[in-house]
Amino acid sequence: MFERIAELAIRRSRLVLVVAAVVVALMGALGAGAFGKLLDGGFDDPASPSSRATAVIEERFGGETNLVLLLRASEGGIDAPAAGRSGQDLVAGLKKEQGLENVVSYWDTNSPGLLSEDGREAIVLAHVTGDETEQKKNAERIIGTYSGTYQDTLTVKAGGSAGVSNDIGPQTGEDLVLAEAIAIPLTLLLLLVVFGTVVSALLPLVIALSAIAGVFAQLFVIGSFTDVSVFAINLATALGLGLGVDYALLMISRFREQLASGASVEDAVRRTMSTAGRTVAFSAATVAVALAALLVFPQYFLRSFGYSGVGVVVMSALAALFVMPALLNVLGHRVDKGRIPWVKPGRSRTREPLWGRVARTVMRRPALTGLPVLAVLLVAASPLLGVTFGTADERVLPEDAESRHVAVALRENFSGNDASALHVVIDESVDNTSLQSYASGLSGLEGVVRVEASTGVYTGGRSTATGPGNAALGRPAAQQLNVVSELTPKSDEAIELVGKVRAAAPPSGTHPLVGGADAELADSNASIGGMLPLAVGLIAVSTFLLLFLFTGSVVQPLRALVLNLISLGATAGVMTWIFQEGNLSGVLGFTAQPMETSMFVLMLVVAFGLSMDYEVFVTSRIKELHELGQDNESAVVDGLGHTGRIVSAAAALLAVSFFAFGTAQISFMQLFGLGSGLAILIDAIAVRGVLVPAAMRLLGRSAWYAPGPLRRFHARFGLSENGPAPAPEPVNSRARDTAGV
Known part of the structure; x- marks a missing residue:
């Protein structure tokens, strides 16, 4: 397949580029309307008791406050x-x-x-x-x-x-503009440093912007048929910029390496597609599979990131596989035009000595080098022992936000918080005596200030008054009770009260539903927690199968999953230490609070997918060298030597895209951006640089083990390397000067 794409790019380069330009322009025009289709909510499970209570109140009583x-x-x-x-x-x-x-x-x-x-x-x-x-x-x-x-x-x-x-919507747009205003110039600067030439540095941005235009168009279409969160835009831009650059970086690096080895432009394109192109396709598959797991959650906030995440991965891969080889074929040796004077030219060797030396040192003393890194990551993960979860509320906004001022005033200046009351709805006929008894019982629960019902107001287990307007809480075949408490909204005590209200004995023959913000939090955590094992299982099984098809080993997928789990634990622990415990809150300008459940899950899924991106980058080169006859140690050392700088550069470029969201004024976007960026750096440096070679050294030849039947299965159906043979090593000074990364 990749050979056919290469031949298309070689024979019809300009046609491919013209068609691609037209398609991108059309997608950009369509995607311009995406913001008008996207929504701010989506944190609740529509099938939960609280959502059903909201629906009944909407139908019977005109809706909740x-x-x-x-x-x-x-x-x-x-x-x-x-x-x-x-x-x-x-x-x-x-x-x-x-x-x-x-x-x-x-x-x-x-x-x-x-x-x-x-x-x-x-x-x-x-x-x-x-x-x-x-x-x-x-x-x-x-x-x-x-x-x-x-x-x-x-x-x-x-x-x-x-x-x-109303406050989050405009703030999201402002945060996105600021983040991209920071990320794009920094990305271009880093690309200039990595490649050393203007032309090659601009090519990854072509791929990234094409992918972003494509996913914006996709979100416009999907948003026309179903609910999609506005925050999906943030992931689309950060991931589109990052993955587009990653994939382009890998392909340009391999192309320049082939040119430096004396290959013709056409042969360099062919070899690039059969190696780097194959790696890009497989990497995209692993990232997309991980992000697709978000589609199992009932909250459309999480599903939206599945839509945008899978979409941007596919768009990035398509642009890299079809547009990039055509560009490389047209440019040829001009890919190195516009050399930057202050950047050193490429070296005569095609692998980066630093990463090769690091890998060799680690493999000689795997325990001495790997255990300290492992210990640091486990310490970083330790705050997870005290993690608590919540849902987004006004505290995610800056302190000067109007809605946040209102929430503070309600908590501090009013007796009980009517706006955060629990809403108990009974969608059946109830006689007054039974309703009074039920309301009296609820008013006696610890923390409850009063219960408002159509039959009166109840405090401390007894009726105190029949207030004007309470009749609006009664219908011939339905009743609503408002349980007003003195508890801090979304606190542990408030969540416990939800359970107590639900456990209270209802009027005979009725089935009350409990709604309100605290009930929504309890239901959201239960819903996400209930679906999480399925999502994790899908990710683990699909990743294992893909890596087996890629490597032919059952050990490599297990090694990858274990190391990624350690990396994710360290990232999650650091984010808990910052955002829940409040460390760095003065610097970042947020209010410490429980981890937002949906965003926490999203961060981990995205981080896992991106870690698999670099797993494939490194493993593909190690496997390629291993299949050429090198022993395990030499294949790892040379493989990391070839890919080390690519992975570290790609990680830095992708991390910039996510770190830019650290400037956001919405705290859970800071959590997502900083957490994803940190996970990328931990994976690229600590895991790929140290733990992978250490694990490969300890595993030895067993790293490539698979039972006989699976070996035969892989020989028939696996993703084996083929295509044009690699070009010889550089033989002239001109080749040495174009080696690049």
Whole structure:
């Protein structure tokens, strides 16, 4: 297959490039509309009890509160005549707004829970209607109309989940622009350093930008048919830039190596495709398989990264396999045009001495060199022993975000937090006596401030009042109860309360559902935890099978999985130490909190996929040399000598793309960017540079072991190396000058 692609690139180079340019232009035009199709949410399992409770409340009661407006009197208290009139006018206006229902305010109910303890603030609760796309538009319009100064007597701020989404959307766009403004120039600078010439340094960017245009078009199409998270854009750009550069770097390096060995341009293209091209295809398959495991999760936030991740890997590979050989054939020796004066020219040897020396040292003393590295990685993983998990809320935003101010005020200035109440819904008829008994029992649970029901307000296990507006919680065939607590939202105690409410004896013949933010967190963790073994199993089995087909060994896949597990543990531990325990929070500007479950899983899956990328880079060259007759030690030393600089350069370039998201103002994007970048560097330096040669030395000849039946299976179906024979070593000065990386 790769020989046929090479022949196409050689014989129809310009046609391939023209078709590719047209396709990229069309994909770019289509992908420009991707942002308009993408959504901010997707963290909940639609089949969970909390999501079903939300659906019932939506159908029967007009929807849960998702918009909280915090009103503060400019002078005096909220009950002052001027502030009171303005508040009533504002509420009247809200009740007339299209796309807004269930508007509840202090002026309607006189509920003490809607008035701050100092009397300066009041809250208005409402539900923004529609699906997520419509909610986003409605919330943006309503918040834009009412937030700020109102009638010179009130200051209005928007919070709740709708307010948080309204703040996250624009911040995501700003973070993306800043990250790419940092990543692209730094990537180009590093490419100039790596290649030493302008032409060869620009080629990887062609592949990367083609892949990004392709995946943006893909997201536009998928977003037209199903829910896709806006954060998928971040992965698409970072991974597209990184993988595009990685694959191009591998192919350009092999092409220049062949030219330096005296091969003709056409033969260099053929050999590059049969070796580096094959490696790119297989590497893309392993990365795509890992990212495809995200599709098993019910949360569309995670599935979206599966869509974009698999898409960008495929696009990067296609661009590298079809566009790059055509470019190399057209350019030929001009690939080295525009040499940078301050970068040293290529050496006469085609392998990098440093990595060869490192590999030889490690293989001579594997325990002495490998054990200290292993110990450091295990220490780095130790914070995982105390890891806790949560879901995204206003704390992921900067401290000056409006919705975050509202959340802080609700926690600190109000008795109980109506906006974070648990919503218990009974989708059956209930007599008043049974409902009163149930509500009284719930109000007696530890941490509960009050329970609001259609039959009254309950505190400490008994009825205290029948407040105005409570009748709205009752329907002929359904009832809703709001369980308001004094507990910190999403804390361990709040999650325990969810369990207690669900365990409380319901009215006879009923099956209550419990919703609300804390219930959503409990259900999200349970959902992801339940699907995680399946995702891990799929990744492990598919990776094992692919690596077996690639190497013909059953030991190599096991070695790769174990070393990758160690690398991922170290990365996860460091991220827990930073983002959960709060270390470096002053430098990075985030608020320490439990690890965001979905993003934590995403980071590990992406890091695993990328580690397999470098696994294939290194193993392919070692296997190639081993098949040419070298013993295990020589194949490892020479293989790392050939690929060491490529892997380290590729890792640095890819890490830059992810580290750029460390500048984000949304903390879980910082977690994702810094964690992915760190995982790449740990894998490229500690694992590929030290642990792989140490493991290969300890395994010896058994590293390539496979039972007889599997050896015969691989001989027939495996991905064996073939194609044009390698060119001879450099024989003239011109070849030596073009060796490059």
